[in-house]
Amino acid sequence: MAIFREFDSKGRDRAAEDRRRHKELVEDSIKKNIGDLIAEESIIGQSKDKKIKIPIKGIKEYKFIYGKNKTGTGSGDGSEKRGDKIGSEEIEKGKGPDGAGNEEGEDIYETEITIEELISYLFEDLNLPFMERKKFNEIETEKNFKRLGYQRKGIRPRLAKKKSVIEKIKREKAHERGEVEKGEDYRTEKERFPFKEDDLRYFRVREDVRRESNAVVICIMDTSGSMDMTKKYLARSFYFLLYQFVRLKYVHVEVVFVAHSTVAKEVNEMEFFHKGESGGTYISSGYQKALDIIEKSYNPAVWNVYAFHCSDGDNWSEDNQKTVELAKKLCETCNLFGYGEIKHRYSSYLRKSTIRKEFDLKVKYKNFSVVSISRKEDVVPALKELLDKEDEGKE
């Protein structure tokens, strides 16, 4: 005689914890790869609302398995002949043939994510340093997003705790009512009634339109002959991320581009990234130009000024003295002044340029920061290093 019984999980979701852990691992893997992802050319320079698809490598469970040279078997419709081509790898990657044991196949989750979200993942725990010095810092920094309602899907940082609890209580009450209607005893002792994934609500977020706070990013780049395309590309990635990041923190951000070789000019974005110049390098010219621009249009009392300079460090030696002086002056004017030295991978890591040595020696400001970049993988760590300055400053 078979026994029949009803199984009632009472809303308990036994897989919840393991699912949470799995999700955490997936997120970790996004974060780990984010440096590579974000430095991809296709992302750099896109508008922030553009949705991009990024393949997220699923957390694989590795085992010893056979590779592709094994022979497979299958049933057909009888029309197969020896030597027939029945498919190709590319097709299999999408979705395997019907039921053809795709278990060991690639677990790739494709996630659609906006660049903005990507960046907020990236900078989740970073803050723009030295923001407190500005007059309007209260309104400037606190919120630049407006929460507009709720949604069922979202990223962890936007979990709406209160709303989620309300949803859970709703479900709990409904469950109780159900019990009572069924004629079963209303639960007297308090049992645990855990959250289910369906209870969770996330804030829908829209960018706040208030334009009360201002920041300006001054990008200074060495466009002398020694800056080749690769170096420029690295600089560009760096600026792009920086700009995205500053925009995350401020409602209104302006960007100024200054290109310099021996003389400096204010240029537009297009020219900045694409126009090559030749000739020698006076870094001081770029700094002077930046200072001029700040004085003219961006009063540091009102504007948060962030100045960054990317160069390969090949400054002409007679200019070093002046450069150091102006760098000091920039430090005094700006919230943060950063210098990124772009080196080729194969050029010695240890060798610092003269100008960098000078900076290290003579420019001792808390808001001055020097990083070096030699590959696209370095961009994100460099940026983090730059922005981590704040913590050091506090010490």
Add this chain to the structure above:
Amino acid sequence: MKDLKKWNDKIEEIVKEEGLDCYPQDFELCCYEDMICYESYIGMPSHYPHWSYGKAYEKKKMLYKYNLEGLPYEMVINSNPCIGYLMRDNTFLLQILTMAHVYGHNDFFKNNRLFAEGTNADYTVEMFKNHADRIRAYIQDPSIGYDRVERILDAAHALSFQTSRVIGNKKLSHEQQKKRILEKYYAEIKPTSCLDEKKDRLFPDLNKIPLEPTDDIMEFVATYGKLEEWEKDIVRIVIEETKYFIPQIETKVMNEGWASYWHYKILNKLELPQDMHIEFLSRHNQVIRPFLGGLNPYYMGFKIFEDIEKRYGIDKIFEVRKLERDESFIRKYLTEELCNEMNLFTYKNMRKDYVVEEVADHQGWKEIRNTIANNIGMGSLPVIEVLEVSPQNQTILLSHEYDGRELEVNYAYETLKHLATLWGANVKLKTVVGNVDKMIVCDEDKKISINTTK
């Protein structure tokens, strides 16, 4: 529920009449979310936690949501009493079909040699519960904690199938092995006649670890590895779980074929009302439909059992279900006619294209049969043996038994890293890539290198 019981009684009657020999049967009715949960935790009411089960859940839910895969009608676990799960949302006919199908599995669990000898159905549920409790205790132990448990579980899962795969094989103890090697040695050096020269054989190294190559990497690590006691315990837990699953892996085709054979027979005998009968036929055909380009174990097993019955009579199929496993089942009973009827073919990956190699005609069918038999069950997983451990630096040397099938190297790299976690010293693996002998080395810092060996 009442109706279910009524039909169940009828089914049980037929089951008895037909001579099926089952454990007592329990059915549990659950909703679809619980079903996915059960499925993720391989059917067990309690199981230790690990993120891979969370992943399984997400994957199943997604497949179901996008309609790529239906929920299983049936899930049944090898225990005494046998537990089958029925999903509330299924149609009434599906419940009946599932119940009949479950009795087929039930009989198979109780009688097939691999299950009878390899598992202990009386304690299945308890065993998994016990494992869960032990692992949870380690997680809760403040001196261990979740992260360290996960680290060992990750590694042990990666190697879980590198364990003894033969069921009912008696293992020799270390001392017995020693004795055997010595006996062999003395037998070899004994002069067979006075005319023979004195044979020059090296005395066997009795301190060698392992004495003889072993494919049971898991047990080896748990015995000789530098793990802490709780870590060894986790490895042993994973070994026990694999042991539970090997019979299922080794008899997938037979087991599903047997259950399908019986649900078909039982439902035909049930004298279902006409509309239900039509639904039954369409469901049945869905279950045993061939997968284009793949193998459906339900289909193949069903066909073969039907054929055996036709050719040798009903008693024979009971004998077959008791003694065989998939490999021998297919080698013995997959005939040319069946290959042809199922339109089987083999294919190979050639420069990124899949190309048909053999089709089921007179000259090709044997090749097809052998390919299936070689790749089924545990045959789909590489055999890797521990050859020796270097006494100087504890490096463990493994060898992949190459049979023409190459390892997926990227997976091998990562798996070796997991082994290095468990072993705590360098790991080396001999294998063949592109017809060239290779040695993959994973050092303690988990750095991988691959070299050609002579």
